[in-house]
Amino acid sequence: MWALKAAIVFVAAIFLAAGAFLLFAWRSEIPEDATAGEASFAPELVARGAQLAAVGNCIACHTVPGKPAFSGGLAVPTPFGTIYSTNITPDRDTGIGGWSEAAFERAMREGVDRAGNHLYPAFPYDHFTRVTAQDNRALYAFLMTRAAVKAEAPENELPFPLEFRPLLAGWKLLFLRQGEVEPEAARSEEWNRGRYLVEGLGHCGACHTPRNAFGAEDRDRHFGGGEAEGWQAYAINPDSKAPIPWDEQSLAFYLRNGWHEFHGVSRGPMAEVTGNLSLLPDRDIAAIATYVVSVMGDPTPERAQRAAELREQFEADRLEQTADSQSSVALASGGKAGETLYLAACANCHQGARRQPFGGLNFELSTAVNAPNPQNIVNVVLFGLPPADGEASAVMPAFRHILSDQQLADLLAYMRESFSDEPAWSGLVEQVANTRSGAYKVTIRPSDGIERAPHNVGAEEE
Ligand code: HEC
Ligand code: HEC
Ligand code: HEC
Known part of the structure; x- marks a missing residue:
């Protein structure tokens, strides 16, 4: 009887802890921005964004050789497994065409995508979190004025349980110092x-x-x-x-x-x-x-x-x-x-x-x-x-x-x-x-x- 009680308390505690963690890891979805892809930006802003993208080496990780620029799908090797970069062209379905500037900035600052999923730090947001709002705006303007390309990144190859993205909230708690x-x-x-x-x-x-x-x-x-x-x-x-x-x-x-x-x-x-x-x-x-x-x-x-x-x-x-x-x-x-x-x-x-x-x-x-x-x-x-x-x-x-x-x-x-x-x-x-x-x-x-x-x-x- 005592053993059963202890087991119930133990299981309940695990569920509570798991629930608390999931709540802690949860991030809201930022609604699609229907007009994001059509917005127009000042040419000077786009030009500055191009330079900033060069500093960030975005093209190197987000382009497979011979494929269109920024269309993603490049395998980024890590000691834990392979993570594929995503399509960051303004395509609506497979890229970031529906992302508002706020969604883009959250990705750079916190490593969270528009839908609220935690991103792997193979995307170096532990550094990009330092970028000012002004520079994020220029980067956003630059990316949103590239040619939209339809391209889906392959599934990541990660061992259990690392494909479970909420775990990344724990990683961030330990290692991510957010902000400028x-x-x-x-x-x-x-x-x-x-x-x-x-x-x-x-x-x-x-x-x-x-x-x-x-x-x-x-x-x-x-x-x-x-x-x-x-x-x-x-x-x-x-x-x-x-x-x-x-x-x-x-x-x-x-x-x-x-x-x-x-x-x-x-x-x-x-x-x-x-x-x-x-x-x-x-x-x-x-x-x-x-x-x-x-x-x-x-x-x-x-x-x-x-x-x-x-x-x-x-x-x-x-x-x-x-x-x-x-x-x-x-x-x-x-x-x-x-x-x-x-x-x-x-x-x-x-x-x-x-x-x-x-x-x-x-x-x-x-x-x-x-x-x-x-x-x-x-x-x-x-x-x-x-x-x-x-x-x-x-x-x-x-x-x-x-x-x-x-x-x-x-x-x-x-x-x-x-x-x-x-x-x-x-x-x-x-x-x-x-x-x-x-x-x-x-x-x-x-x-x-x-x-x-x-x-x-x-x-x-x-
Ligand atoms: C994607 C990985 C990567 C990034 C990002 C990177 N480096 Fe490097 N860096 C390397 C590698 C690999 C080498 C060795 C290259 C070689 O053997 O020629 C290197 C070499 C160097 C060297 C030559 C060192 C020596 O004594 O020969 C310097 C200086 C350097 N990097 C500075 C920088 C600076 C400054 C930045 C940021 C603006 C930077 N690196 C960003 C990978 C990187
Ligand atoms: C046809 C000319 C040529 C031959 C032969 C050659 N190299 Fe090189 N090597 C180069 C050039 C050019 C570079 C690029 C410039 C540089 O960084 O030294 C280079 C770069 C290197 C580098 C990087 C430079 C550094 O120390 O950081 C290493 C290491 C190297 N070579 C080793 C060798 C070795 C070992 C051999 C013989 C087995 C060899 N190379 C034969 C032309 C040559
Ligand atoms: C070292 C490689 C690397 C560099 C450099 C890099 N990224 Fe990424 N990026 C990735 C990877 C890998 C992912 C996917 C992460 C994941 O799936 O969790 C990603 C994801 C993203 C996302 C989320 C997209 C989505 O659909 O979820 C955005 C936005 C992004 N990167 C923008 C940029 C920008 C802007 C730059 C340059 C300032 C940049 N990246 C430079 C590797 C990189």
Whole structure:
């Protein structure tokens, strides 16, 4: 009898808790706006929205290569499963054609769709929540003036119980800090503008900050290095491994052009970021650089000293080598495993006279060789840098049909030892094998990112 009573109380408590949670997770539907798709917007507002959409990289996640811009359906891989981006063109049935501005703003601020469903944080609303109402209006105007496309996103592939969206209310309670942030009065207007763009629409931390077991960014390791689509997004805080530390000029140049002579070409998902940022006015790029460099802080005296030496060496080397386009490197002694491969297959480009971005970076300048994880080198060597369609781009051959797992592992070990003071990497053969077999999924695209998504349909169109 006692046991039965206890069981009833227990079950009732569970139901009550579940009910309370569902009530807590519940969000209202915002009624369809019958005229949203036909509204007209000032051309200046739409043009500003185009720039903001470029900062937010909306097109990269919301477009399948070769399909119409913003029509969604791209698989966004997460450690928990695959989430498909949605159609954000103004189509009434399959897109956001029926969404009022309020519904759009709620999605950006709270990660809730028009019908009241919680959205997965694969849509980086933990950053977009910082966007001002004014900028959301411009984004809304931009999206609502794109061509409407009928396209339905595939079902997400998530294990039980993660497909149950109300659970996301719990995630948000723990990890989402909603709303705009106040400017810091002690900092310059430029710095504050940079922080707004970087921490908000730019969502740099979505890739560059490591995540915890729940897939939320670890705030204590802000910009400490993360992962995106099978690529390492290097640390861009005081832990940065760039041999010549980034400064405002080099960072602004890299973000604008997608390469820098002391840092090489932006690859993988970063290629898309820099491709999109090229739409921004100089002052916004400069603001982003100012803020990010302030997060990196001043390099230690040893690092600054080493950087000065490298600068001097590479300025001088260039002058010397312009007379002779062939590299003049030779086997040092007997040839360690990896050394011969390096000299035969890589040195001609990577220690040659061709300048960035079309020549290969000297690995003494390479963040990749100094990074804790060599994944980006494995990706680049196996799959190469494919040429971008119809544009001059940095090209590198793919070596997957030439080098065995063991050979590439030897080459990596040699490069680490020769071009960096960091400790040796471990598990290289396995890492190469898993990348080659596709067990470890890597997204490859040309260095300027135009394969994956059509060029941002920008302000010039209006
Ligand atoms: C990193 C990838 C990524 C980026 C960048 C991104 N989105 Fe998304 N977005 C998604 C995914 C994935 C979903 C679907 C989430 C879900 O189903 O819960 C989504 C959903 C949405 C939705 C909800 C649509 C609906 O029908 O429910 C809107 C609105 C949206 N995104 C707008 C934007 C805008 C505007 C930008 C640029 C400022 C942007 N997104 C950038 C991945 C992204
Ligand atoms: C979609 C993921 C993603 C986003 C968003 C992103 N990055 Fe990156 N970033 C990467 C990856 C991956 C790399 C490594 C690229 C490579 O190997 O060339 C990278 C490289 C970089 C580097 C070069 C670091 C070095 O030492 O070589 C800088 C600087 C950088 N990102 C800054 C930014 C800034 C600033 C933003 C926001 C405006 C940003 N990133 C947004 C993925 C991302
Ligand atoms: C035909 C010329 C060519 C050859 C041969 C070549 N590369 Fe490259 N590589 C390039 C170019 C161009 C880039 C893009 C510019 C840059 O970022 O260095 C590049 C980029 C890279 C990068 C990214 C740069 C960095 O360090 O962050 C790595 C790693 C790399 N190559 C490794 C190799 C290795 C290892 C070999 C030999 C197996 C090799 N490459 C052979 C031309 C070449």
